[in-house]
Amino acid sequence: MDAIERLLLKLGARDTVSEAEKEALSATVERVRTYEPGEIVVPEGVVQTNSQLLVSGVAARAKLLPDGQRQITEIHIDGDFVDLHSFGLKKLEHDVIALSPLSMAMVPHVRLMTVTENWPHLTRLLWLSTLIDAAIHREWIVSAGRRTAIEQVAHLCCEMMIRYRIVGLGQGDRCPLPLTQNQLADCCGLTVVHVNRVVQDLRAQGLVEWRQGTLAILDFERLAALAQFDPSYLVLDHIPR
Amino acid sequence: MDAIERLLLKLGARDTVSEAEKEALSATVERVRTYEPGEIVVPEGVVQTNSQLLVSGVAARAKLLPDGQRQITEIHIDGDFVDLHSFGLKKLEHDVIALSPLSMAMVPHVRLMTVTENWPHLTRLLWLSTLIDAAIHREWIVSAGRRTAIEQVAHLCCEMMIRYRIVGLGQGDRCPLPLTQNQLADCCGLTVVHVNRVVQDLRAQGLVEWRQGTLAILDFERLAALAQFDPSYLVLDHIPR
DNA sequence: CGCCCTGTTGAACGCTGTCAAAGTCTGTGG
């Protein structure tokens, strides 16, 4: 049950998970493997027979355009069932890449199939976790479409802080954020140069510190106001589902 | 089974749906109701006890920002199970609005619950339809983040054409697209003024016609090249799932 | 020591937004 500990925090924040369900979920994990930063965890367009669960580390969904541009569409952290999507899609239309050293739990699709046959409530919770991914995607569309550069970066900081808190890794005003400015630019659809200026601006305004892969939000309220951040898309209420 | 006819085309394009499953799905529909353009179909933040299935017409997911800006995050067409997300999320973090006259099938969550308890394969197919929504969201993030205005509009045209073909409503190079330029601007994160310039440019290049709510793509290949359009995110292969 | 990656800075350019106004279409009512 070690490998799924943070996933249980995630699911448990949204609904009650029974002991039997915890064991059933834990039993789906075949083995754990590791990746180095920069490695491709799930390659685009290749049929998958496992779904990978992020046990610890930071990964990203990255889409490459024919002309060489890159866009990251979601950041994944400890406890995210990153590649649950391939259970339904069979192959992904994007890469999942490691941004930090990762440990990943391999979950064979045949075992997930068994879960859907025997554990309807657990199935709904796994389904829910992909629905939350979709909600995060929608918020990123809003960011890319309607927020200025500084608002986008501020918004991402708020999102990551809340998500880390849910899985018990956001201590006080600090959480991990092991991205390069280049990767942050790919998240926000900006250039490195401009991200650099924006980050300096946020620092100068006394809103965030961000060094050595750690983010500190010095004034969450002001940062959230700047970003027009509303956490409701992160589905923070505990309800039977 | 009338109300779910186009949904069955959608699902049937991705996997085989048995007769029994068709009947089970059909039985989830309680009644059908209609909406007028501009009406709010599902309001943000309100707990839902039904999921609404779009039988015919065009709807959109729209997010409003505190400062009054608006971003549309997905366009929905005939056969889309628009509000299946609220089955898991319970309440949406955005509005679903009618862009044309709609007819919507009301599906009580309790009946969907029964489906998840008794019809695992059908459940996976419904789950899949929300995964496709997420894949569409990701592509929109790429559009908003990395594509120019003209590329974005071109990309949306390509997407809608393919999606209409799947549900049998894209005849030749034509499909419905009953949006105002203002709504198109909210899809792409642009201003009306600029969308207008871009649309004129596409017309001048002989790529599209778009009048009276109908889109005609005059040169799909060139339009797709301009948009860097790759349909793989729309999950077009028929595979057991 | 030299290379590469990451972060930083400055200047010029350009895509898209802003503002303001006019033109077109459709439906309504006199």
Add this chain to the structure above:
DNA sequence: CCACAGACTTTGACAGCGTTCAACAGGGCG
């Protein structure tokens, strides 16, 4: 049949946010 309102589309001038291009600094590592 015409007048009118309202929504939608179109146009032009100008401004600005973010990009592009180029250069340099610092740190880790072979």
